[in-house]
Amino acid sequence: EVQLMESGGGLVKPGGSLRLSCATSGFTFSNAWMSWVRQAPGKGLEWVGRIKSKTDGGTTDYAAPLKGRFTISRDDSKNTLYLQMNNLKTDDTAVYYCATVLRFLEWLPDWGQGTLVTVSS
Amino acid sequence: EFVLTQSPATLSLSPGERATLSCWASQSVSSNLAWYQQKPGQAPRLLIYDASNRATGIPARFSGSGSGTDFTLIISSLEPEDFAVYYCQQRGNWPRGITFGQGTRLEIK
Numbered sequence: 001e002v003q004l005m006e007s008g009g010g011l012v013k014p015g016g017s018l019r020l021s022c023a024t025s026g027f028t029f030s031n032a033w034m035s036w037v038r039q040a041p042g043k044g045l046e047w048v049g050r051i052k053s054k055t056d057g058g059t060t061d062y063a064a065p066l067k068g069r070f071t072i073s074r075d076d077s078k079n080t081l082y083l084q085m086n087n088l089k090t091d092d093t094a095v096y097y098c099a100t101v102l103r104f105l106e107w108l109p110d111w112g113q114g115t116l117v118t119v120s121s
Numbered sequence: 122e123f124v125l126t127q128s129p130a131t132l133s134l135s136p137g138e139r140a141t142l143s144c145w146a147s148q149s150v151s152s153n154l155a156w157y158q159q160k161p162g163q164a165p166r167l168l169i170y171d172a173s174n175r176a177t178g179i180p181a182r183f184s185g186s187g188s189g190t191d192f193t194l195i196i197s198s199l200e201p202e203d204f205a206v207y208y209c210q211q212r213g214n215w216p217r218g219i220t221f222g223q224g225t226r227l228e229i230k
Binding site for chain 2: 035037044045046047049050061062063064097099102105106107108109111112113114
């Protein structure tokens with residue numbers, strides 16, 4: 001069974017940084033493409049970015065408004081995905097989900113339960 | 122700017138009724154569209170991919186259709202557990218990235 005568990009959320013001041021983790025099990029993480037998606041309170045889904053498997057180049061892509069502040073990385077030895085968020089703004093307040101990505105097809109079949117990030121002074 | 126527009130914003134129906142949800146793309150996405158269901162406090166769940174293929178374990182009452190810019194999700198006979206928010210998603214061409222529609226809330230009448 002595929003399991004994704006996000007952690008690392010919490011309260012952070014504007015301008016601060018936070019690193020989220022997504023621990024995975026139940027599938028071959030090193031072969032997987034992974035994404036982060038966020039959802040502001042009471043709002044819809046917003047794609048954050050995606051990282052390919054190392055065998056497919058390990059490259060990352062980001063939503064244009066977030067590029068430069070957010071960085072996705074992976075540690076295949078730990079089956080863990082990361083999201084480094086810098087210079088956080090109040091608009092970044094959201095539940096952050098990690099999700100698997102169907103390779104080359106970009107559909108998101110498996111999701112974690114999310115971790116809440118609150119950016120407030 | 123590429124946009125997915127969902128209609129209606131809210132749909133009020135009773136169990137047993139048929140639900141029709143729409144998603145319009147601002148430019149053609151061929152059949153590269155998916156639908157997700159999200160219940161309160163839960164993560165989204167993939168229902169339909171490639172416009173018309175049901176994901177694993179999704180009941181047959183859910184069906185998707187469309188191509189190009191106009192897409193439809195139909196729930197043939199609503200069950201109590203179907204009342205939720207539904208999102209469409211395109212995978213598009215890079216570097217545009219993934220886009221979600223703003224969602225349709227399906228509520229019990």
